[in-house]
Amino acid sequence: MPLNTDFAGREYPPAGPFPITRQEVVDFAGAIGSTVEAHRDPQAAQTLGYADVVAPPTFAVRLAQRCEAQLVQDPEAGIDFSRVVHGEEGFTHHRPIVAGDVLTGVLHVDRMREAGGHGMVSTRVELSDEGGRPVTTVNSTIVVRGEG
Amino acid sequence: MSGPITYPEALSRTVTVDRSRLVAYADASGDQNPIHQDEEFARSVGLDDVIAHGMWTMGAALDVVTAYVGGDPGRILSCATRFTGMVVVPEGATVEVQVEGAVKKSDEAAGTQTLEISATCGGEKVLGRCQAVVRA
Numbered sequence: 475m476p477l478n479t480d481f482a483g484r485e486y487p488p489a490g491p492f493p494i495t496r497q498e499v500v501d502f503a504g505a506i507g508s509t510v511e512a513h514r515d516p517q518a519a520q521t522l523g524y525a526d527v528v529a530p531p532t533f534a535v536r537l538a539q540r541c542e543a544q545l546v547q548d549p550e551a552g553i554d555f556s557r558v559v560h561g562e563e564g565f566t567h568h569r570p571i572v573a574g575d576v577l578t579g580v581l582h583v584d585r586m587r588e589a590g591g592h593g594m595v596s597t598r599v600e601l602s603d604e605g606g607r608p609v610t611t612v613n614s615t616i617v618v619r620g621e622g
Numbered sequence: 623m624s625g626p627i628t629y630p631e632a633l634s635r636t637v638t639v640d641r642s643r644l645v646a647y648a649d650a651s652g653d654q655n656p657i658h659q660d661e662e663f664a665r666s667v668g669l670d671d672v673i674a675h676g677m678w679t680m681g682a683a684l685d686v687v688t689a690y691v692g693g694d695p696g697r698i699l700s701c702a703t704r705f706t707g708m709v710v711v712p713e714g715a716t717v718e719v720q721v722e723g724a725v726k727k728s729d730e731a732a733g734t735q736t737l738e739i740s741a742t743c744g745g746e747k748v749l750g751r752c753q754a755v756v757r758a
Contacts, residue, residue: 498650505647506681507637510688512695528695531688531754532681536651556667560676564702570695613702 477593477618478552481545482586489541490578491604498536499527499573506530519572526573534565538599538612541579545597546616553595553618561594561615568608577601577609584613591620626697626757632689633723633737637682639674639709640716647678661713674709674717679748683721683741687754690723690737697757699734706750709743719743726753733758 496516503513511518512528519527546553571577578601585596599612644658653675656663661672680703691697711717720742727736739752 501646502650502681505643505650506678506685507639507643508681508685508688510685510693510695512693513688518693522694522696524696530681531684531695531698531701532677535653535677539652560705562702562704563677563680564700566700567696567698570698 476552477586477588477595478550479586479588481551481583484545484583486541486544486581488578488580489544490537491576492537492540492578494529494571494573494575494577496527496573499529499533499571502533502536503527503530506532516573524570524572529571529573531565531567532563533571534599534601534610534612535563537577537579537601538614541581541599542597542614544581545583545595553593553616557619557621558616559619561617562613563615564613566611566613568610571601571609575609576604579612593618593620626694627692628690628735628758629692630690630725633686633721633739635686635689635721637685637719637721638716639678639682639711639719641672641711641713644672644674644678644711647675647681651675651677653677669708669710671710671712674711676705679709679719679741680705680752682719683739683749683752684754686721686723687737687739687756691756699755699757701752701754703739703752704750705748707743707746707748709748717743719748728758
């Protein structure tokens with residue numbers, strides 16, 4: 475099933491809203507074995523000037539992957555999920571994510587191409603807060619392994 | 623005038639992962655791909671065994687950067703990596719990932735530092751070009 479490269483350049487309607495709870499930040503920090511108090515202890519976060527616990531720098535993947543599902547799960551896009559591996563990931567933090575935030579994400583399909591028998595799909599999710607201010611930009615490249 | 627405090631000693635750490643941690647990460651991240659939990663499924667798609675989520679490894683590795691900047695997550699301006707290797711997690715095993723970071727570049731005008739992070743498992747590099755830019 476070839477990639478539908480016509481999807482490149484596509485922008486999706488906002489996904490969400492994603493309310494960020496203290497528990498999900500604490501659970502994510504625990505799962506990555508974090509030792510950083512501001513991810514887990516509201517008082518430690520407040521000492522640093524934040525309203526509540528602050529998400530780890532890769533936490534936004536939890537939201538971005540829900541936005542990316544709009545593309546990955548679209549049969550028209552031609553992405554065979556059973557052959558997908560993660561190639562690259564990057565986060566630009568316009569400000570940290572804090573428990574209590576309510577975020578939405580807009581998915582952009584930046585590149586879709588076939589290379590060396592594999593498919594390469596680069597997406598960008600722009601997460602913003604309730605005021606429409608940018609919070610995190612998440613860049614992801616997945617590789618759809620070829621049959622050969 | 624000196625900027626915010628950094629803790630270079632925080633840039634070296636060993637993190638451990640076992641199957642229960644992968645279940646916790648799957649729940650915390652929402653990524654329930656069975657290659658991270660079910661060895662039969664993992665083998666059916668050509669893997670040797672269950673592997674850790676690449677994003678688990680990235681998250682665990684970057685935690686040293688947050689510790690380096692005094693535990694203030696807001697001082698991490700950006701971070702990125704390539705997924706170049708796999709952390710294989712057999713049933714009943716506790717697997718170690720060695721994380722080492724170093725300051726690669728300081729931009730005094732911008733007030734930032736670029737850190738390069740290496741993550742290895744069993745001597746094999748599992749992240750490539752893993753970098754973070756922090757407010758120094």
